[in-house]
Amino acid sequence: MRGCRAHQTPRVTPMPSPLTALIIEDENEIAELVKFHLSRSGIEAVIARTGRRGLELARHAPPDIMVLDLMLPDLDGLEVCRLMRAEAATRQVPIVMLTAKGSESDIVAGIELGADDYVTKPFSPRVLMARLKNAMRHRSDSAPDSNRGPLARLGGRLTIDHERHRVTCLGQLIDLTITEYEMLVTLAKRPGFVRTRDQIISSVHGPLTVLSQRTIDVHITAIRKKLGELGAAIETVRGVGYRFHDGD
Ligand code: CA
Numbered sequence: 001m002r003g004c005r006a007h008q009t010p011r012v013t014p015m016p017s018p019l020t021a022l023i024i025e026d027e028n029e030i031a032e033l034v035k036f037h038l039s040r041s042g043i044e045a046v047i048a049r050t051g052r053r054g055l056e057l058a059r060h061a062p063p064d065i066m067v068l069d070l071m072l073p074d075l076d077g078l079e080v081c082r083l084m085r086a087e088a089a090t091r092q093v094p095i096v097m098l099t100a101k102g103s104e105s106d107i108v109a110g111i112e113l114g115a116d117d118y119v120t121k122p123f124s125p126r127v128l129m130a131r132l133k134n135a136m137r138h139r140s141d142s143a144p145d146s147n148r149g150p151l152a153r154l155g156g157r158l159t160i161d162h163e164r165h166r167v168t169c170l171g172q173l174i175d176l177t178i179t180e181y182e183m184l185v186t187l188a189k190r191p192g193f194v195r196t197r198d199q200i201i202s203s204v205h206g207p208l209t210v211l212s213q214r215t216i217d218v219h220i221t222a223i224r225k226k227l228g229e230l231g232a233a234i235e236t237v238r239g240v241g242y243r244f245h246d247g248d
Contacts, residue, residue, distance in 0.1 A: 021045040022063040024054035051075030085114035094135035104239030191246035
């Protein structure tokens with residue numbers, strides 16, 4: 001192309017633009033509270049009171065993070081989530097759902113529709129912000145390249161070498177079955193994020209591995225045992241699935 005010359009005009013480094021958030025929540029008090037905590041972290045937030053309005057705003061200017069209430073007056077949050085993931089413009093936006101306590105089936109449905117995480121109401125602002133930051137960080141490094149090279153977790157105490165299919169725990173090589181290995185990779189790849197049983201099954205299921213809902217818990221128990229003191233990193237999220245905790 002004509003623009004590709006040896007000497008180009010030096011580029012002016014633009015000021016980094018602030019991160020943006022879209023809050024879809026019809027309860028004013030909650031929406032304002034979330035906005036307040038986001039702004040304290042330097043994130044500019046816009047509030048939409050309905051699912052339709054939220055979608056419209058997201059399509060027009062995809063935010064860096066979306067906080068999505070599930071109980072909305074028009075389109076419910078699950079539908080918003082589904083539509084966000086179905087469209088190219090909004091597919092990559094990290095979504096953290098706000099849910100009521102005891103709504104495990106909604107949480108499972110939302111995660112399977114592609115929401116990244118959830119926080120149950122009433123939430124602590126500290127937990128909410130930690131979840132939002134985690135979701136933003138992991139969306140940005142979920143590029144295919146990050147699947148290469150060994151995965152180091154828990155401050156390097158656990159390493160997973162994809163090329164050799166080897167896992168070391170506190171410097172010791174540990175012996176996992178193919179299914180256990182795949183399950184551990186599925187969870188450790190996205191630390192801090194809950195994976196539902198169906199998600200674990202679909203990412204593990206392959207020509208060499210067969211996994212059913214019923215046997216997942218048995219495999220998890222076996223993995224924890226083999227990881228010894230690091231086994232506690234695999235957390236059971238009651239009624240939802242499992243989550244890998246990469247320290248705090
Ligand atoms: Ca609501």
